[in-house]
Amino acid sequence: MKQKPKLAVYWAASCGGCEIAVVNLHEKLLDVDAAMDFMFCPCLMDTKKKDIESLPDRAIAITLFNGALRTEENIEMAHLMRKKSQLLVAFGSCAKGGCIPALANFTKNNELLHSIYIDNHSVDNPAGIIPSGTTAFPEGDMQLTPLLERVKHLAQEVEVDYYIPGCPPEPHQIWNVIETFLAGELPSKGSTIGCGTLTVCDDCDRTKEEKRITAFRRNYEFYPEPEVCLLEQGLLCMGIATRNGCGAPCTKANMPCTGCYGAPEGVGDQGAKMVAALGSVMDIGDTAGLSEEVISERVNAFLTTIPDYSGLFYKYTLASSILGGRVGR
Ligand code: SF4
Ligand code: SF4
Numbered sequence: 001m002k003q004k005p006k007l008a009v010y011w012a013a014s015c016g017g018c019e020i021a022v023v024n025l026h027e028k029l030l031d032v033d034a035a036m037d038f039m040f041c042p043c044l045m046d047t048k049k050k051d052i053e054s055l056p057d058r059a060i061a062i063t064l065f066n067g068a069l070r071t072e073e074n075i076e077m078a079h080l081m082r083k084k085s086q087l088l089v090a091f092g093s094c095a096k097g098g099c100i101p102a103l104a105n106f107t108k109n110n111e112l113l114h115s116i117y118i119d120n121h122s123v124d125n126p127a128g129i130i131p132s133g134t135t136a137f138p139e140g141d142m143q144l145t146p147l148l149e150r151v152k153h154l155a156q157e158v159e160v161d162y163y164i165p166g167c168p169p170e171p172h173q174i175w176n177v178i179e180t181f182l183a184g185e186l187p188s189k190g191s192t193i194g195c196g197t198l199t200v201c202d203d204c205d206r207t208k209e210e211k212r213i214t215a216f217r218r219n220y221e222f223y224p225e226p227e228v229c230l231l232e233q234g235l236l237c238m239g240i241a242t243r244n245g246c247g248a249p250c251t252k253a254n255m256p257c258t259g260c261y262g263a264p265e266g267v268g269d270q271g272a273k274m275v276a277a278l279g280s281v282m283d284i285g286d287t288a289g290l291s292e293e294v295i296s297e298r299v300n301a302f303l304t305t306i307p308d309y310s311g312l313f314y315k316y317t318l319a320s321s322i323l324g325g326r327v328g329r
């Protein structure tokens, strides 16, 4: 009997949401199973690492690799899956741009661990223990893999064939990609697939009137008009600096786009694109005759209405951004 091509879904520093997106293929999973041998997915099945190590090189047709690279174990698995796969796909925003795990690059590991295990009101840790190294249990020793100094995205460690954006990728787009692969219609290597080439604004039905805004508001402060552009209502909607393809589910639900599909085609840095876009909607009043100092004060007053702009603008792409993380590390 002819063997089906092997499909693997691996998670590194991941929340599990990308696996849920695969499960959300629903009945299409039966089509995937009919066409492919879904043989490795630590979240769903019990295939062991040694089973993968024993495969010949390139034995797996496609690996959808999700999660950022946060630990030495993540690095080891990235190399193993690269070696054993014909196509390695950075699946989801963590693997593509670092996403939430990479926000750790704004701080240092010791500061981060301290805030999690010591300086944390919801943790009872009188001995001030920060988990690390090897701990003996009756069942055997347990070893925690060391953290990397900086969180990386997949392509910063191994060669990546394709990128699928999204936090997580939308199931209809995952299916589009699988159908394309199964049909043997491989896009050019290095492409970002399962998405569009424009922006979320291009898919959003809300009306834009090129209004300027004097301050930003938070989602909980008011109920936005359901048909008017959220950015023009003072909500920080990233649609203007975000690749389309998701179908704009967030703005349809009256919530701003947070930018999970990353930068649009041809844009290198999503956060920088958003900063430039904000310049066109920011209203600081008539500046004629004002000194640079007063203009600067007005701009700063406007910016204080944006909470945590580095965390907002680089939530999904910090590891792949020009900024990269905290300056001077
Ligand atoms: S891309 Fe989003 S859904 Fe997928 S693992 Fe990362 S945080 Fe979770
Ligand atoms: S900024 Fe947001 S709400 Fe406005 S058109 Fe773009 S995606 Fe829609």
Ligand code: SF4
Binding pocket: 167, 200, 242, 243, 246, 247, 248, 249, 250, 251, 256, 257, 258, 259, 260, 261, 262
């Ligand atoms: S609207 Fe924005 S945040 Fe929502 S799924 Fe699409 S890209 Fe992601």
